[in-house]
Amino acid sequence: MTEQILSSTPQGMPAVDIAPRLRDVLSHADDNMVLAQRLGEWISTAPDLEIDIALGNIALDHLGVARALYTHAGEIEDRGRNEDDFAMRRTEREYLNLLLVEQPNDDFAHTIVRQFFFDAYQGLLWPDLIGSDDQTLAGIAAKARKEASYHYEFSSSWLVRLGDGTQESHARAQTAVDRLWRFTAELSAPYADHWPLSVQPILDEAGLVAPDDPYQRSGGRDGYHTEHLGFLLAEMQWMDRTYPGMAW
Amino acid sequence: MTYDVPVAPGETADLEERIDGAAGGWPMWEVFVRARRGISHVHIGSLHAPDARSALQNARDVYTRRGEGVSVWVVPSSEISAFEPEAAAEYVEANEKVYRLATTYDIPEEVGQM
Amino acid sequence: MVPEEQFQEIVDAESKIEPTDWMPEGYRKTLIRQIAQHAHSEIIGMQPEGNWITRAPSLHRKAILMAKVQDEAGHGLYLYSAAETLGVRRDDLQELLHQGKHKYSSIFNYPTLSWADMGAIGWLVDGAAITNQVMLTRCSYGPYARAMVRICKEESFHQRQGYESLIKLCNGSPEQRAMAQDALDRWWWPSLMMFGPSDSDSTHSEQSMKWKIKRVSNDDLRQQFVDMTVPQADYLGLTIPDPDLRWNEERGHYDFGEIDWDEFWRVVKGNGPMSRDRIEHKTKAWEDGAWVREAATAYAAKRARSAA
Numbered sequence: 001m002t003e004q005i006l007s008s009t010p011q012g013m014p015a016v017d018i019a020p021r022l023r024d025v026l027s028h029a030d031d032n033m034v035l036a037q038r039l040g041e042w043i044s045t046a047p048d049l050e051i052d053i054a055l056g057n058i059a060l061d062h063l064g065v066a067r068a069l070y071t072h073a074g075e076i077e078d079r080g081r082n083e084d085d086f087a088m089r090r091t092e093r094e095y096l097n098l099l100l101v102e103q104p105n106d107d108f109a110h111t112i113v114r115q116f117f118f119d120a121y122q123g124l125l126w127p128d129l130i131g132s133d134d135q136t137l138a139g140i141a142a143k144a145r146k147e148a149s150y151h152y153e154f155s156s157s158w159l160v161r162l163g164d165g166t167q168e169s170h171a172r173a174q175t176a177v178d179r180l181w182r183f184t185a186e187l188s189a190p191y192a193d194h195w196p197l198s199v200q201p202i203l204d205e206a207g208l209v210a211p212d213d214p215y216q217r218s219g220g221r222d223g224y225h226t227e228h229l230g231f232l233l234a235e236m237q238w239m240d241r242t243y244p245g246m247a248w
Numbered sequence: 249m250t251y252d253v254p255v256a257p258g259e260t261a262d263l264e265e266r267i268d269g270a271a272g273g274w275p276m277w278e279v280f281v282r283a284r285r286g287i288s289h290v291h292i293g294s295l296h297a298p299d300a301r302s303a304l305q306n307a308r309d310v311y312t313r314r315g316e317g318v319s320v321w322v323v324p325s326s327e328i329s330a331f332e333p334e335a336a337a338e339y340v341e342a343n344e345k346v347y348r349l350a351t352t353y354d355i356p357e358e359v360g361q362m
Numbered sequence: 363m364v365p366e367e368q369f370q371e372i373v374d375a376e377s378k379i380e381p382t383d384w385m386p387e388g389y390r391k392t393l394i395r396q397i398a399q400h401a402h403s404e405i406i407g408m409q410p411e412g413n414w415i416t417r418a419p420s421l422h423r424k425a426i427l428m429a430k431v432q433d434e435a436g437h438g439l440y441l442y443s444a445a446e447t448l449g450v451r452r453d454d455l456q457e458l459l460h461q462g463k464h465k466y467s468s469i470f471n472y473p474t475l476s477w478a479d480m481g482a483i484g485w486l487v488d489g490a491a492i493t494n495q496v497m498l499t500r501c502s503y504g505p506y507a508r509a510m511v512r513i514c515k516e517e518s519f520h521q522r523q524g525y526e527s528l529i530k531l532c533n534g535s536p537e538q539r540a541m542a543q544d545a546l547d548r549w550w551w552p553s554l555m556m557f558g559p560s561d562s563d564s565t566h567s568e569q570s571m572k573w574k575i576k577r578v579s580n581d582d583l584r585q586q587f588v589d590m591t592v593p594q595a596d597y598l599g600l601t602i603p604d605p606d607l608r609w610n611e612e613r614g615h616y617d618f619g620e621i622d623w624d625e626f627w628r629v630v631k632g633n634g635p636m637s638r639d640r641i642e643h644k645t646k647a648w649e650d651g652a653w654v655r656e657a658a659t660a661y662a663a664k665r666a667r668s669a670a
Contacts, residue, residue: 164661295443
């Protein structure tokens with residue numbers, strides 16, 4: 001990989017101050033929460049019924065993981081916060097998700113590429129966390145791992161269909177790869193050697209190429225996001241902020 | 249609640265079925281599921297998918313909600329040969345397909361003979 | 363015995379007509395339209411509820427709503443499959459919907475304007491669906507009846523989650539109670555209209571009864587729904603927006619006010635508040651997705667060629 005130009009947390013901007021163990025759990029929770037929210041936007045809008053059902057099921061999986069991790073974060077923090085306290089009442093600067101997952105759905109190609117890059121990462125993350133000393137986290141990881149492999153099967157097979165389908169689908173898939181590649185360094189950082197091994201063969205099979213561009217963005221893990229997250233949270237948190245403290 | 253939404257005064261009931269040119273959709277697949285050990289596969293429905301891999305994924309999502317330990321088979325509807333009881337014999341000449349007519353078996357020309 | 367007689371004998375015996383059995387052309391065409399419109403209703407119904415997925419007030423509610431809407435997609439799929447056994451193609455049925463030649467349940471032509479609408483739809487619309495679905499499991503056409511059995515099994519949580527949501531609102535803050543009352547005010551009459559016109563105004567009701575496609579009259583189903591729902595509203599402490607609603611001791615049923623049939627026919631004709639939006643949304647999703655479906659077909663064709 002060509003030397004990267006990293007565009008991340010600017011000088012002087014403090015990283016979010018939070019204990020490492022809590023930070024890790026919240027990072028993974030936020031990844032899954034934001035992605036679930038994005039996938040939820042596809043419901044009733046997908047190219048066909050079967051795809052609508054598949055995307056909805058994947059969204060539910062990610063939401064389930066987010067909820068389990070938020071609950072666990074509350075236990076670790078031990079200040080009485082629950083899943084909605086974390087999801088609905090933290091601000092953009094407190095969210096620790098990867099920049100990739102907050103990118104808009106755009107077209108189906110963008111959604112599939114975003115999903116594929118993320119699934120390849122989750123395929124490496126969960127086996128890791130299964131070995132964690134934290135029993136609860138290991139349990140969540142075990143369940144998430146099965147789901148993630150199913151997601152990878154879905155996103156990789158669709159990426160190949162699009163890349164090696166029609167001229168139009170190939171062009172759209174390549175555009176999506178070009179636009180989302182800049183978020184992959186942040187994503188794959190913990191698994192920099194292995195992530196390409198999950199990704200490159202599928203790109204090859206799909207006839208797609210990673211852009212020859214060193215530009216990369218990061219900062220999500222420090223609460224320094226793209227402009228998209230604010231809008232996503234505004235929509236997601238609106239009810240809770242308008243009617244605070246109520247039971248639903 | 250009625251799904252037989254009535255025809256408004258002044259309208260006529262449209263019982264049209266086919267749209268010319270709306271061809272080339274994904275083929276239909278029949279889904280068979282074995283819910284758990286010890287029992288056999290059962291036909292539970294159909295769906296549309298472009299290929300077998302997708303059909304299996306869809307079948308798991310739709311018909312099994314990805315239940316563990318479940319065995320799923322998918323077969324292109326056109327691949328099923330059928331024997332139907334006498335009552336149907338008068339209806340169709342060569343009654344060896346599971347469903348009426350051949351509209352469910354449209355195969356894109358590019359695919360060739362199946 | 364002539365085929366018609368044999369067919370009617372099977373129907374009268376409460377047995378099932380299967381896809382390749384002889385059937386009157388009217389039976390087949392009526393079934394196609396009804397099953398298709400039922401399927402379309404499930405699919406279009408995903409929109410008013412899907413409208414609140416990204417804004418659900420808690421993660422718990424978000425998960426429930428997502429699951430409910432996904433179930434509805436699955437139900438649509440089962441129903442399209444049942445329709446296809448009659449020799450039509452799903453894509454053709456969808457095109458008929460896009461062109462406005464096929465209809466869907468009128469209830470979905472109203473907008474969902476508050477979170478309480480999710481509760482109201484679950485309570486009233488799924489409540490209405492119960493009265494209909496159990497009846498349809500006894501429909502004479504095998505594939506439709508079997509699809510309904512599967513759907514009924516999955517409906518159990520749909521029925522309860524909406525009502526439970528309203529219980530929470532009605533036991534909550536004044537704003538939440540007001541939200542629930544406002545939702546009932548807007549959804550009550552459209553719910554009654556869901557059952558369709560009086561059967562005396564419906565031309566082919568009698569034939570559908572003979573064919574056992576329809577088992578109970580519109581008026582009877584509507585009365586059943588009202589009788590079931592009024593006590594439920596009382597429990598919530600909500601007021602049904604019908605000044606003529608009262609228990610009739612003699613009849614043993616609730617009397618209720620006259621439905622605004624002008625509004626009903628207006629909506630059926632495609633001029634309901636959300637009628638255009640629902641179809642435009644559905645059509646746009648289909649058209650925007652054409653390149654995806656084509657890509658998958660092209661890819662499958664390439665694979666088949668190289669395997670040959």
